[in-house]
Amino acid sequence: MKQEFSENSFAPDGRWRITAAEFVESGHMGCPGCGASLSLRHALKVLGKDTVVVMPACCWAIIAGGQPTTALDVPLLHTPFAVAAAAAGGVRQAFLAQGREEVTVLAWAGDGGTFDIGLQSISGAAERGEEIIYVCYDNEAYMNTGIQQSSATPPGAWTTTTPSGKEFKYAKKDILGIVRAHNPGYLASATIAYPEDFYTKFEKAKKARGFRFLHVLAACPSGWKIDSQDSLKVTRMAVDSGVFPLVEMDAGGNLTPTVRPKKRIPVADYLKAQGRFRKLSDDEIALWQESVGKE
């Protein structure tokens, strides 16, 4: 029997019962299996209706639909690519000036808009302690414009601008380390492939003060060259192999794991599940396994 919950709550077993309320309507423009679509849908279930979304250029700017239509049931402000964090800080300041402390301002940006072009505005907003939640949904390339490499693209991954795979000398940028250096109010990594951890972290981000940052891994079936039905399975493998650890910043400023996979799988299993890593050599896979082990 389908159970419906109008509010988020905890069952006696302590597990999440997520609301049946929807703030992302059906009929949006997301591809089948789009991890980013699912992630915002569930993030808004936790954050609730008093949320304003601020979004730079990215797939999600299209997924929401072109004016005058929108798939979101909460207000949405589109911004230029580089300024989501700055604009979100401004929106929050405007609500504070009106005495409307209760409104959550959510900046929702891709990896290109975060790791690359929006990095300066994130640094500024974090330094000023802007009262916003900034989420980077990371599909590991500029997907909306046709799968170009970003500084979040992992080594070895095929993109249209790195057709033989991103070289191993270019590592994925340590975005959590960069934001941590700004002493944020809350900092974590998450993925909807581990929903309870995801919900808990968005709830904590909502309650925390200051600049809050979540790094969310979100599969892109077209860019990762996987079947859309395997989107969550492959994302879960990123966690289970140690490639994308689920962590949270503790009171001492250290990143500590929140989910310890029951069974650690080889990095090779995660990589071989995706067409974008097809050209990786065994030596390169071994290098990757070694670096995951060190971390």
Ligand SMILES: Cc1ncc(C[n+]2csc(CCOP(=O)(O)OP(=O)(O)O)c2C)c(N)n1
């Ligand atoms: C200043 C500027 N440069 C380039 C673009 C074109 N553009 C729009 S979306 C996009 C890709 C965004 O990539 P990412 O932030 O990773 O989000 P994704 O599309 O992967 O969801 C690009 C290059 C733009 N809109 N503005």
Ligand SMILES: [Mg+2]
């Ligand atoms: Mg992207």
